[in-house]
Amino acid sequence: MxxxxxxxxxxxxxxxxxxxxxxxxxxxxxxxxxxxxxxxxxxxxxxxxxxxxxxxxxxxxxxxxxxxxxxxxxxxxxxxxxxxxTETEYKESGCRFIVDVRKAFFSPRLSSERMRISELVNDGEVIVNMFGGIGMFSIIAAKKKKCTIYNIDINPDAAKFCQKNIAINKLAGNVISIHGDVSDVIRNELESKSDRTLMLLPEKSDEFLNLAILTAKNNGIIHYYSHIHADKKSDAAKLSEQHYLEVAPVKSTILGSKIVRPVGPRFYQTVVDIKIKQ
Ligand SMILES: C[S@@+](CC[C@H](N)C(=O)[O-])C[C@H]1O[C@@H](n2cnc3c(N)ncnc32)[C@H](O)[C@@H]1O
Missing domain, CATH: 3.30.300.110 (Met-10+ protein-like domains)
Structure with a gap:
């Protein structure tokens, strides 16, 4: 193109x-x-x-x-x-999505990361997608494996589009769209429930880390996204691991890390995959 x-x-x-x-x-x-x-x-x-x-x-x-x-x-x-x-239909990984590019967050540039996460999911997992948007990560993962995913978002339009996308992909009961502030939702109904937790709000991962730990089961996995400054691109993933270990309040095993995408000059969105011990 x-x-x-x-x-x-x-x-x-x-x-x-x-x-x-x-x-x-x-x-x-x-x-x-x-x-x-x-x-x-x-x-x-x-x-x-x-x-x-x-x-x-x-x-x-x-x-x-x-x-x-x-x-x-x-x-x-x-x-x-x-x-x-601004509303259109978008297809990815065999799933259909109704998207409104003005009313809710959407990026086609995260498709490789969505694929990677969907390949890590195991049958029977309970997943908490803390900042789930219109359900992209949740629906693609649930289409691949028989799991239960709570897709939480504070934007009422995002939650509404997620609901529509669950319906058109025939995933009712597998993906659950919850409109609300993730802090309330987790404290009220999702403590110690999650085998896998997604934190796709990289600017605020540190602020919400305790909450991600609260929703995780012992030995649960957290995908911790952040924005990292690195003079050398090849250092970005390691720097994000170091940053996570500096802020982590619980014993954690790092399973891996990588650059998700560049987000500015010498700035990268990274992900660290972590297994936590409660
Ligand atoms: C960067 S977007 C990611 C959306 C989605 N995971 C995706 O990749 O398409 C972050 C999302 O977090 C939501 N958000 C921000 N603060 C939140 C909060 N306190 N509770 C729940 N959702 C929140 C925003 O409305 C937005 O849709």
Missing amino acids: SRILKKILGSLLTAKESDELISAFDQVGNIIIVKIPDSLLPKKKLIGETLLEQVKSAKSVFYQSSSVEGEFRTRDLEIIAGDDK
Whole structure:
């Protein structure tokens, strides 16, 4: 895709400008989302119309005018070409998802991590997905293995879309969408219940670590995500292990760690897989 786009945009932009644009381009179903550097904003409509014309499966092009932010981790989107419609259908790993890219967090860039987690899950596990969003990780895992997953999210739209996605993937009873603050939900109903806990809010993993431990069974596994600064990319995963061990309040065995994706210059989203002893 990026080679084709580069060719398309080549007539409008310099090689450096089109490289910048392409690294900030996502397609979700029939929606294209593009981040545009300030220097190119005067050309945003032209960029939108060109993308819409050339990417045949696209119906809308949105310019992402803010970073992912706020409690719900959503972003501001401005229509620059096509239909002003932010709801679409997206397919991944044999599952279907109804997504609204304005109302709830969604990233196609986490697909490899979703696949990795789904391959680690064992039949019969109880899983707590603490910041579950519209249910991407939960549904892909539950489609693979017979498990029970509590998908918790504080954003009412995310919980509503998760409910729809459970229905269209025929996973009622396997994935349970819970709308609420994870602190209340775990304290009220999910203490010591989880074989595997996902912490997909990397900015706040330290703040919520005690809660992840509270929901975990003895010998439970926690997937602890964080954002790590590393001058050398090859150091990022080890640095995230060291950071976890500095903040961990319980005896923990590190099972592995890796970079999930780059999130800025010399910044990486990482995951550390941990088995905890209560
Ligand atoms: C980075 S998104 C991850 C969503 C999902 N796991 C995914 O990968 O698609 C983090 C999610 O945490 C939710 N969130 C933030 N604070 C929360 C809290 N205290 N309790 C429950 N959910 C929360 C946000 O609404 C958002 O949907």
